[in-house]
Amino acid sequence: MGVSSTPAPAHCDVWWAAPALASPALLELLDDAERARHARFRLPADRDRYAVAHALARLLCAGAADCDPREVTFLLHCGHCDRPEPHGKPRPAGPAAGWEISITHSGERVGVAVSRGPAVGLDVERIAERDLDGLVSYALTERERAVLDAAADHERAPGFFTYWSRKEALLKATGQGLSGGLTSVEVSGPHEAAAVLSWRGPAAPERVWLTDLDAGGDYRAALAVLADGPVTVAVHDASALLRSPHGRPGPRPFAH
Numbered sequence: 665m666g667v668s669s670t671p672a673p674a675h676c677d678v679w680w681a682a683p684a685l686a687s688p689a690l691l692e693l694l695d696d697a698e699r700a701r702h703a704r705f706r707l708p709a710d711r712d713r714y715a716v717a718h719a720l721a722r723l724l725c726a727g728a729a730d731c732d733p734r735e736v737t738f739l740l741h742c743g744h745c746d747r748p749e750p751h752g753k754p755r756p757a758g759p760a761a762g763w764e765i766s767i768t769h770s771g772e773r774v775g776v777a778v779s780r781g782p783a784v785g786l787d788v789e790r791i792a793e794r795d796l797d798g799l800v801s802y803a804l805t806e807r808e809r810a811v812l813d814a815a816a817d818h819e820r821a822p823g824f825f826t827y828w829s830r831k832e833a834l835l836k837a838t839g840q841g842l843s844g845g846l847t848s849v850e851v852s853g854p855h856e857a858a859a860v861l862s863w864r865g866p867a868a869p870e871r872v873w874l875t876d877l878d879a880g881g882d883y884r885a886a887l888a889v890l891a892d893g894p895v896t897v898a899v900h901d902a903s904a905l906l907r908s909p910h911g912r913p914g915p916r917p918f919a920h
């Protein structure tokens with residue numbers, strides 16, 4: 665028995681994959697509702713991102729719970745609307761109950777974050793060189809806008825998506841999603857270490873830890889964990905796991 669009452673620092677594993685890894689073997693891992701949703705996507709790229717993300721989430725939860733990926737269930741919770749189809753933040757249930765995940769996909773990136781305990785939010789965004797004016801007023805607070813307005817032209821889009829990924833990672837960690845309002849939370853500027861400056865509203869969490877992740881030059885990514893920091897983060901490439909989803913990947917995919 666330990667004598668210290670200091671809790672162990674939180675830990676989060678982040679796995680990245682490419683949508684090109686989509687395969688019939690991965691589709692077999694999905695449940696009926698996931699397969700139905702998969703079939704409804706019109707664009708093959710959306711289908712592939714969805715299949716890889718959901719197969720990966722199942723494989724990681726199965727590795728954590730030591731069960732078959734098809735035994736994992738996800739409860740979806742939306743606290744905002746009464747749309748009959750289940751949607752919202754996925755929470756592992758069944759054998760993987762007690763684990764927390766967050767799924768994200770954009771362009772050529774699919775990411776899944778997994779933690780034992782504290783809620784997590786992961787967001788990746790491909791930097792799009794487009795007219796950002798409408799998005800800026802939708803997503804940024806006055807102070808954040810002022811920082812972006814002072815940036816050089818070529819820094820505007822990367823800076824905006826740094827803001828967006830940080831704020832959306834936070835709103836995904838609490839489960840509010842965009843309905844929580846991107847302007848309810850204010851974060852540090854793109855050239856500063858990721859930090860929450862303020863968070864308004866009843867859903868603002870007591871504890872939160874935020875970091876940027878490197879997802880390649882054309883992307884911005886962030887991870888939020890509802891825990892006191894510092895949180896240890898281990899980043900992994902999921903390619904081998906997705907190429908042989910039925911193989912036992914030697915040592916368990918992550919330590920816990």
Ligand SMILES: CC(C)(COP(=O)(O)OP(=O)(O)OC[C@H]1O[C@@H](n2cnc3c(N)ncnc32)[C@H](O)[C@@H]1OP(=O)(O)O)[C@@H](O)C(=O)NCCC(=O)NCCS
Binds near residue numbers: 745753766841842
């Ligand atoms: C879903 C959302 C949180 C993230 O969207 P995004 O940046 O476009 O997409 P990402 O790839 O980063 O994240 C999508 C994943 O977030 C997860 N997610 C969905 N709602 C979530 C929520 N409220 N909180 C946390 N995670 C959520 C899902 O796993 C989803 O993956 P899936 O679509 O493959 O099942 C955001 O778009 C949102 O809040 N949308 C709600 C708008 C809406 O449909 N409102 C009506 C119903 S309330």
Ligand SMILES: [Zn+2]
Binds near residue numbers: 743746747
């Ligand atoms: Zn809803």
